[in-house]
Amino acid sequence: MARLTLDRILTEREQQAVADFQERLHRALPGQVDRIILFGSKARGDAHPDSDIDLLVVLQDRTRAAVEAVVEAQLGALDRTGVFVMPLIYSQQEAEEDQALGTPFMQNVAEEGIVIEGEAIMVNEVKREELARELLDSARERLRITKILIDNKGYRDAVSRAYYAFLDAGDALLVVKGFTPKSHSGTLHLFKKHFADTGLVEVRYHRWFAQAEQDRLDADYPRRGRILAAEDAQRALRRAEEFVAMAENLLPVLLGEEE
Numbered sequence: 679m680a681r682l683t684l685d686r687i688l689t690e691r692e693q694q695a696v697a698d699f700q701e702r703l704h705r706a707l708p709g710q711v712d713r714i715i716l717f718g719s720k721a722r723g724d725a726h727p728d729s730d731i732d733l734l735v736v737l738q739d740r741t742r743a744a745v746e747a748v749v750e751a752q753l754g755a756l757d758r759t760g761v762f763v764m765p766l767i768y769s770q771q772e773a774e775e776d777q778a779l780g781t782p783f784m785q786n787v788a789e790e791g792i793v794i795e796g797e798a799i800m801v802n803e804v805k806r807e808e809l810a811r812e813l814l815d816s817a818r819e820r821l822r823i824t825k826i827l828i829d830n831k832g833y834r835d836a837v838s839r840a841y842y843a844f845l846d847a848g849d850a851l852l853v854v855k856g857f858t859p860k861s862h863s864g865t866l867h868l869f870k871k872h873f874a875d876t877g878l879v880e881v882r883y884h885r886w887f888a889q890a891e892q893d894r895l896d897a898d899y900p901r902r903g904r905i906l907a908a909e910d911a912q913r914a915l916r917r918a919e920e921f922v923a924m925a926e927n928l929l930p931v932l933l934g935e936e937e
Contacts, residue, residue: 684716684792687723692731695761700795702751703735707744712736712770713796717787722860728899730764734787736796740769773799779812780804782849782858790860806854807933813850814929817843817922824915833911834897840914841894844887847925854932866891883924886917 684693696716703711718732719725737744748765756762768776776784780801788799820843827836845862848869852859855872859865866887874884893914896904 684794687720687725687792688731691759692761695755695759695763696731696733696794698758699733699751699755699763699765702754703748706747706751707737710738710744711795712738712773713799714794715787715791715796715799716794717766717791719861721790721792731761733763733765733794734768734791734799735765736768736770736773738770740767740772777801778805779809781809781812782853785858786860804853804858806856810850810853810929810933813846813853814922814926817846817850817918817925820846821915821919821922824911824918828908828911828915831908833908834900834906836911837893837906837914838897840911840918841890841897843918844890844921847922848887851925851928851932854929862891879924879928883921886921890914890917 684696688696700714703714713734713736715734716732717734719729720731735748737748745767748767752763752765773784777788777799780803784799784801785804788801791799820839824836824839824843827833827839845865848865849859851873852865852868857868857872859868866884869887870884873879874881893906893910897906
């Protein structure tokens, strides 16, 4: 299927926001921007009105000063156009490493991303075991951050981080099975189909995963009206910890099947 183009998927004001962000970024970081690529639901053409304008921004180096410059460009574009762009920042080295691994994210950007600046993303064949273990490491790191947020009463952000631990662990299992989900809902659907429905894992893990996704939406979009409290964050953490532990225990079994 042919890729969509910016003028077909973004409104005029959204295009202005992207252009303004790009211009501000170059003024702040001359010669440091390697590529900017639209990805996610906007690039796929299945966005809803509240969907983010997701931009992969690859810089020569992802220093603290560079990240701050990206945020300033983001806020400047918002102030001028009223449209919020959502940059995901990689250094060139980080992008190359994830391309070499063939991470699900980079595969999706390679297949569906719309290049705004620079070259398209190319990925190598997926290194399943290595990628799965990196995703589980990421899940463990998200659990660590979740605990810190709870200790500091950041319950809304803690609920969101706990969900991403579910997502990383679920993606790790799916990678070993040879699947590359294209969205959060895709990961949830494939996990149910190939793990919960087949009896590889208990059904409660899918139920927890689905609840975690709904909680994450409540956490990330306060206008939904739900207030998340300490008990919500603690429950999210407990379930995420058990889910990640399940994935870590199941991984060697799956890898044995692949050999």
